[in-house]
Amino acid sequence: MNPAPAPAPAPTTETPEPPEQRRIKLGGTTREEVLTMLGAGAGSLALDWLLYERVLPLSGAFGFLLCWYLLFLGLYTLVGRLQWDALTVRERLATALAWSSGLLLLAVIAEQIGYVAVRGFDAARHWNFFTETMRTTAPLSPITSGGCLHAVVGSLEQLGLATLFSVPLGVVTAVFLVEAGTSRRSARFVKPVRVLVEAMTALPSIVAGLFVLGVVILTLGAEKSGLAAALALTVMMTPIVTRAAEVVVRLVPGTLKEASYALGAGQWRTVWHVVLPTARPGLTTAVVLGMARGVGETSPVLLTAGFTARMNLDPLHGNQASLPLYVWNYVKQPYPDMVARAFAGALTLMAVVLVLFVTARVLGRHRAPTDRRARRPLRRSRTTATAVPVPAAATAVPATNATNAATASAVANR
């Protein structure tokens, strides 16, 4: 990377790219393409405005944008057809469609976050929102009284408990899905279990709430509490953790496991000392993503936690508020300040989700085992262990695919 400074500038200054060595550009955009697109965009905007504001009796921003988009597609095809053949026009049109829906997704995400941030700022800019509960706040109290502290605490407690329950279960299930092939008795179950886990990730959250309501509160006779809510969240989070963890556990190179078996370790020791440590960064990502999904679940909490306006630190007894429930409860009230508080609650919830999400990404990125310095002996064993697949990956194509997939799948998991 750092050659001697003297010879470095010489080649760059004296080679002005001989024309026969220029690379043929297959992709990329030309000026005429860009101008065609801009022209079609401007023309369709003008036409849309004319139709919308002058000719036809239409109104509404969404209709305007939709019409603009459709007119743009039409005009773009037309203008393109003037200069290109049909094949090129179709290709360009497909490109434009793909880009526009990608941009639409970006716009929707930005819009959601932006809108909630703007509306939530009304209440969230007062510090009392984060330091007070709603205990002494009447419906018409000014915005400078009342806050969401009790909801934040409740959310964190319920999320912590749910993580405590769901992570061991989810990770062990994931290990089962990967390792069960070694014994014939369990191998038959792998496929049904996987299909069922997949189906459970899409379990309606209200059903999870109803289930816990039916078991814990109606049948066992417990009161509504943070613990019941955590159990409902566990039902929601476990399959998510399982699915995400299975992918990373599966990506642990087989050579590592075989090396462990060859050294005389049993299955248990192999999993504990080789598979799980190797998969740890991916597992952390899986867990944090599960938490990000869990903290925003409203309906299970709605049925099982009850709601209270005061602080309840004890998750075992009594109603406990949480952020989604806070929003749900106050947004339906007909007082503007209450709605503002609900939006501020939603903003806080979004912030929690975003922090968890970014944490998951950052943890997933530092996959290199050498980053960790905490545990010396483990680190040494892991660096030597991970050194093994590198030559294997260099020769075998599937192995390189697997390592690429490792980063991709950790991202792709929900």
Added chain:
Amino acid sequence: MTAAVQPTDTRVPPPTSDPDRPRRISAPASPADRAFRGVLRAAGLSVFVLMGLIAFFLLLRGTEALRAVGWSFLGEQNWRTAAHTFGIAAVLPNGILIALIALCIAVPVSLTAALFISEYAPVRLRPTLVSLVDLMAAIPSIVYGLWGLFFLQPRFVGLCRWLANHLGGPLPFLRVRGGDTPTSYTSSTFIAGTVVSLMIIPIITSLSREVFSQAPAGEREGAYALGSTRWGMVRTVVLPFGRGGVIGAVMLGFGRAMGETIAVALIISPVFRVAWHVLENGGGSISALIALRFSESDGLSLSALMAAGLVLFALTLLVNVAAGFVISRSRSGASTSD
């Protein structure tokens, strides 16, 4: 290559001292291993147990209501538990309508977005885009609900009115009866479906993107070598390859849309007749019904909600398991599942 060949040449042939009876190799599992396998198996089976428990307890708690009204639970449109006339004949079709509208919007958008991420976007941007789609999936449903209720709905009324006035003639389900006030276009099945569509777009997008990106490079290059444009390659290689996965993804999206609760409950104003006129005020779904009626329910009415939840559970389980099988049977899914 030559370096790899050499060791095999110098390999010593195996000793042939006892050629007719190979030694049986058995690895008896240690007690720790046997216990470990037991734990693994228990965790795997816990999924079955959990699903069984959910079905059992919903049935147990819903029995009272089911016994009270019998089969008319499936045929009755009203939901008046005090009068013993309640059933899911209105909320279930209304929920399916919401899910179908959501699919109509979500499928084209998510397929093109998946193609965009896997084929068209600059390579350096792709991981970021994948994360953003994941982020969209992680946005809590209550935030979607707030956004739909306060932001989308007021700006959507104009479009709804236009659709009702101009397409209502040839397409009767777009008609809006009962006056042209602004409120007759709000809280409709259509708006709820639009918001739900935004919530299932990330699921369909990320699953489809996954199968699209697995389209074999050899076939892609073959298409290009035959002179195909990028769209031609997508149409002849990527889309056929991903078809099974996409169908499964759409079914999973449908299951999610059926079960979506909070956003629907915030937006819809519940009515207990089948809302064929999708632009009209009023609609419903089983999950929204449960969320809205739960707080004022006890005894029989709670049991009725449990029974409705059982129906929702069975239906989504069916759709999701079917989707899982479609995905694992398809060519693109076969390589991912194992």
